[in-house]
Amino acid sequence: MDFLTKVLSNRNVAAAIRRVEDLEEAIRHPNINAIFLLGGDINYLPTLIKRVRAADKVLLTHIDLVEGIGKDRAGIHLIKRMGVQGIVTTKSNLAKFAKEEGLWVVQRLFIVDSESVKTAIRVADNIKPHAVEVLPATIPQYVIQEMRKSLNLPILGGGLLKTEEDVKEALGKGIDAITTSLRHLWNIVL
Template sequence: MDFLEKVMGRSHIGAAIRRVEDLEEAVRHPNIHAIFLLGGDINYLPGMIKKVRTSNKVMLTHIDLVEGIGKDRAGIHLIKRMGVQGIVTTKSNLTKFAKEEDLWVIQRLFIVDSESVKTAIRVAEKIKPHAVEVLPATIPQYVIEDMKRSLGLPVLGGGLLRTETDVKEALGKGIDAITTSLRQLWNVNL
């Protein structure tokens, strides 16, 4: 799939970072191709983007969690001009703007019960992101299968993974890749 190759670099692990200080390790890590920024503020983005691009990696910004970015068309346009390559969001309306700017889009979905699965599929079918990220990554296999069958998109998993066994179980259920801030999981060889 295009997304898995171009964004994830065929790796099954993406580095989730919450602070500017965490970027250096993610950029240098040989198993990491995609870096997911889950915090900070817009003032640090230009320097971070430059480091990521220089290392031939991809950075996606969780636009809902980075301070100073307008959660609107202008905010999406600004981060595109800054060099951000993609976004992660829970907000469906931002997906349209991001796709208009030719950004990679990951729709983050919280799965808490059967109704949230139906809603997640309905929303993703309508907005057509490049991939979805389900939280937690420990959801049952049938949910992942339903999503893949209905959406035909890569499914990423994040949250509640602590061990190498957890990662392997998530991938064994059909999750295409995981995102994690736990550095020891960046070293999992699959």
């Protein structure tokens, strides 16, 4: 699966960064290749992009959470021109625009009940992102199996993971990799 190789470098943990100040630690961390930016504003992006690329790592920007990015085709085009390598979004139209721009696309899906599983599969099947990220990562194994069978995409898991055992359990259920802001979980190599 191209995404797992080219974005995650076949690692099973990606760093989720909520504050710009936390980026440096993720850049220096030897086990982290992909960094998910979950906050900040567009004015910091050019500097962040340069720092991440200089470290030969991949920055995926959660465009729903970064302020100042137009939530439309023009906004996606702008961040592509700025050098963003990929996006994370819950919005299907933004995922579509990003794919058209040649960006890596992670469709974020919130799983709260069996109906949301059906909706998530339908949305992701329609968009065909490079990967999906399910939240929380603690969802039942049958959900992951159903998504894998229906979508044939890498499945990332985020949220509600605190311990190494939590991570092992999520990966054991079939999640390909986890995204986390907890630094002690960045050290896990399985």
